[in-house]
Amino acid sequence: MRPQTSANKLEPTTMEIRRDPSLPVIDHDRIMSLTKETNHKWTTKDAILYALGIGLGTDPLDRAELDFVYEANVKVFPTFPVVVGFHGGPLEDIGIDYRYVLHGEHAVTLHRPFPPEGCATAHGRILGAWDKGHGKGAVFSQEKTMTLDGDTLPLATIRTTSFARAEGGFGGPRDGQPAPHSIPARSPDRTVRISTTPGQALLYRQSGDLNPLHADPDAALAAGFHQPILHGLCTFAICCRAVLSEFCDFDPLMIAHHEVRFSAPVYPGEELTVYLWKDDSVVSFEAHVEARNVTAIRNGMTKLLI
Structure with a gap:
């Protein structure tokens, strides 16, 4: 049997939510046309710091984990691209009130081995915007595809989905959000x-x-x-x-x-x-x-x- 645990929301729902009136009105057609190009650079030290941050290397005699935190033969942890490409993207230009945003979903696809250091350009686009209704929030999803500078083949694709609790009722579609696994x-x-x-x-x-x-x-x-x-x-x-x-x-x-x-x-x-x-x-x-x-x-x- 699957383990049973109680349902939980990411954050207490007792907080009063009032969208900042100075933010721009959210328009579905404008949102779906948004794109953004960002540049990213990382080093072997960044890859090692990330591996330490997710708990690898706690036992320095564990050779399987040591390779992720020791530069002699460093391996890049598969989810490292999500921090390389963390900043930037068209989500930032929607006009969301970030005081009330929850991280809904995240995904990374690795098209090729991710190098321990490099420079890349990421091309971002909005995948979807779904309106849950007034007082029920909205869901926005973006995709960023990273390509190493000087290359043409994609390196990694990152998908970020955010639940914006203050944006419900903006007039977007209510149906069509991809079903979870x-x-x-x-x-x-x-x-x-x-x-x-x-x-x-x-x-x-x-x-x-x-x-x-x-x-x-x-x-x-x-x-x-x-x-x-x-x-x-x-x-x-x-x-x-x-x-x-x-x-x-x-x-x-x-x-x-x-x-x-x-x-x-x-x-x-x-x-x-x-x-x-x-x-x-x-x-x-x-x-x-x-x-x-x-x-x-x-x-x-x-x-x-x-």
């Missing part, structure tokens, strides 16, 4: 427990997401949390760690695609229990914080190159 009904094939550390968000944020919600206790309280929360993309990567360890023998080149739907926050220091189901080249997964009886990640899916 379905988790098998049978019992999990594997179960992995991965602990986070109390200071993990402080380290992970050095890879680019400096939102004070993940560091400042006062900012966390203002947002309705009793303490800073772990970055959703850190949890995203931890789930990939589980897949990599159980089905890939820590070979990052076996990961072709990784996606999740965020369901509830994780607090630094908590243990994540990741349930995995493997069907040929597809690994399905969910991540739970059993100590609080919550599901942090739903509808997870990784595609393997086998």
Whole structure:
């Protein structure tokens, strides 16, 4: 049987939501025409810092993990592109009130091995904008395809989906949002427990997401949390760690695609229990914080190159 946990929202719903009236009116046709080109540069040090931020290298004698955090023979963790391409993209130009935005879904597709250092250009476009209705929020999704400078073939594609709680009623379509990946009904094939550390968000944020919600206790309280929360993309990567360890023998080149739907926050220091189901080249997964009886990640899916 699939493990049962209570349904949880990403954030308390008791907060009063009033969209900033100074923001531009959201128009569906304008949104769907938005594109943006951004430039990104990274180094081997960035790749290692990211690997440390997602918890690799805790045991310095673990040679499988050491390759991700030691420059002598560095391997790039498969989800590293999401922090390389974290900033920029047409989502920024919609006019969303970011005070009330929740991270809904995230995905990365690796078209070729991601190098430990390089420069790339990302071409971003809006995939969709769906209106849930007045008081119910809206969903916006963008895609960024990265290409190494001087090359023509795509390197990685990143998909970001945001739930904008203040934008409901803008007049966009209510139907057509892609259905999430379905988790098998049978019992999990594997179960992995991965602990986070109390200071993990402080380290992970050095890879680019400096939102004070993940560091400042006062900012966390203002947002309705009793303490800073772990970055959703850190949890995203931890789930990939589980897949990599159980089905890939820590070979990052076996990961072709990784996606999740965020369901509830994780607090630094908590243990994540990741349930995995493997069907040929597809690994399905969910991540739970059993100590609080919550599901942090739903509808997870990784595609393997086998």
